[in-house]
Amino acid sequence: MQYLIQENLPAACRALPALRTKSPWTEEEDEILVSYIARHGANKWDEVARKSGLRRGGKSCRLRWKNQLHPRLKKEPFTVEEKDYIVQLHKHYGSKWSLIASHFPGRTDNAIKNICNSLTKRKQRAAGKIVHPAAPPSPPLLVPPAPPPETSGAMAWRELPSIQHMSSKRTTNNDTFISPSSPLMEDEDVEFWINSLMQDDQMPSMEDLLSEALRKPVDSTASAAELHDVEYWNSLIQELMDGPEPLGQFADSDSFAADVHELIPGEVVASPTTSVLSDQLFPYDDMDFEVMQQNSITNWPEGYDFGDGELQQNFFPMSPSSIVDVDHCVEMPCDSLWAGLDF
DNA sequence: AACATTTCCAACCGCCCACAC
DNA sequence: CGTGTGGGCGGTTGGAAATGT
Numbered sequence: 001m002q003y004l005i006q007e008n009l010p011a012a013c014r015a016l017p018a019l020r021t022k023s024p025w026t027e028e029e030d031e032i033l034v035s036y037i038a039r040h041g042a043n044k045w046d047e048v049a050r051k052s053g054l055r056r057g058g059k060s061c062r063l064r065w066k067n068q069l070h071p072r073l074k075k076e077p078f079t080v081e082e083k084d085y086i087v088q089l090h091k092h093y094g095s096k097w098s099l100i101a102s103h104f105p106g107r108t109d110n111a112i113k114n115i116c117n118s119l120t121k122r123k124q125r126a127a128g129k130i131v132h133p134a135a136p137p138s139p140p141l142l143v144p145p146a147p148p149p150e151t152s153g154a155m156a157w158r159e160l161p162s163i164q165h166m167s168s169k170r171t172t173n174n175d176t177f178i179s180p181s182s183p184l185m186e187d188e189d190v191e192f193w194i195n196s197l198m199q200d201d202q203m204p205s206m207e208d209l210l211s212e213a214l215r216k217p218v219d220s221t222a223s224a225a226e227l228h229d230v231e232y233w234n235s236l237i238q239e240l241m242d243g244p245e246p247l248g249q250f251a252d253s254d255s256f257a258a259d260v261h262e263l264i265p266g267e268v269v270a271s272p273t274t275s276v277l278s279d280q281l282f283p284y285d286d287m288d289f290e291v292m293q294q295n296s297i298t299n300w301p302e303g304y305d306f307g308d309g310e311l312q313q314n315f316f317p318m319s320p321s322s323i324v325d326v327d328h329c330v331e332m333p334c335d336s337l338w339a340g341l342d343f
Numbered sequence: 344a345a346c347a348t349t350t351c352c353a354a355c356c357g358c359c360c361a362c363a364c
Numbered sequence: 365c366g367t368g369t370g371g372g373c374g375g376t377t378g379g380a381a382a383t384g385t
Contacts, residue, residue, distance in 0.1 A: 068353075
């Protein structure tokens with residue numbers, strides 16, 4: 001067999017466009033590679049390339065094994081649930097393909113990237129090729145988006161380190177955190193941000209979910225002000241927690257239930273709206289708290305505690321009156337925290 | 344049926360980092 | 365500390381397959 005092997009060509013030849021042809025792997029090459037790895041293991045890829053007799057570079061061998069030949073690879077087409085979860089994770093992590101792929105055992109970063117790119121392009125075409133200008137990145141999430149039901153990634157994502165910093169939106173001039181209700185964020189940004197969080201799903205309202213869970217209408221006498229009051233929702237959630245039936249039974253949103261189970265001990269379910277709230281309520285992660293601790297900031301926002309060397313998040317009460325600029329170690333008032341949230 | 348265009352994804356590139364020496 | 369090597373990562377590309385005309 002004769003192949004045009006880029007890796008074996010002099011750099012000057014590789015630079016010639018006419019010679020830069022890709023050569024697909026043949027079955028025979030695959031057999032040689034699999035056989036070699038079975039005998040010698042999958043490491044030292046340059047050695048694999050040299051000693052196996054393959055006229056391929058080490059990198060090429062590694063990629064072929066990792067992306068196509070590894071026995072643990074899932075070859076089935078991506079399910080709708082997987083695709084949805086990929087989109088969620090991409091919104092959360094950005095182009096961290098290997099990180100996203102780690103949520104999908106048996107899937108490769110390359111496959112995830114291809115799927116995501118094609119979904120993105122399809123979405124752009126469907127939207128008439130209109131791309132959101134300067135779309136705000138995801139806010140700092142307390143937890144990654146919950147995996148879809150029946151997805152093996154359900155176990156994987158909990159083991160990942162927190163990288164909320166990567167998605168935290170900070171201004172370029174003063175490095176403060178921006179909440180969606182912050183005056184530093186434009187109204188349309190707030191709307192887009194909330195819509196992004198809500199995604200494209202027909203999510204039931206918190207009111208509906210709670211009502212269903214309680215098997216009774218949410219207090220019809222509640223005023224509009226009360227319906228926007230954290231204490232009101234706290235009392236309802238507390239009622240759920242104290243109720244006669246485990247709330248998980250009522251979940252019609254498994255993914256969100258998983259989110260909430262991370263936040264609240266016990267069998268609790270709430271609506272996606274609470275997810276928006278929780279992002280507002282817990283705009284910090286462990287690393288932020290490390291910085292705050294190192295700088296001797298002890299006046300934690302209400303609802304937070306730092307005990308036993310770990311960030312403790314108290315879900316009740318959940319009404320911080322301030323946010324902290326961890327970069328400058330100053331506490332900032334946050335009167336408008338709830339403004340702009342339409343729930 | 345034939346050709347053109349679009350979509351998809353395997354394969355590759357170039358950069359980067361960790362580590363050994 | 366500088367250098368070389370191995371390997372991982374995200375971005376890009378080539379070409380086969382699918383779809384449209």
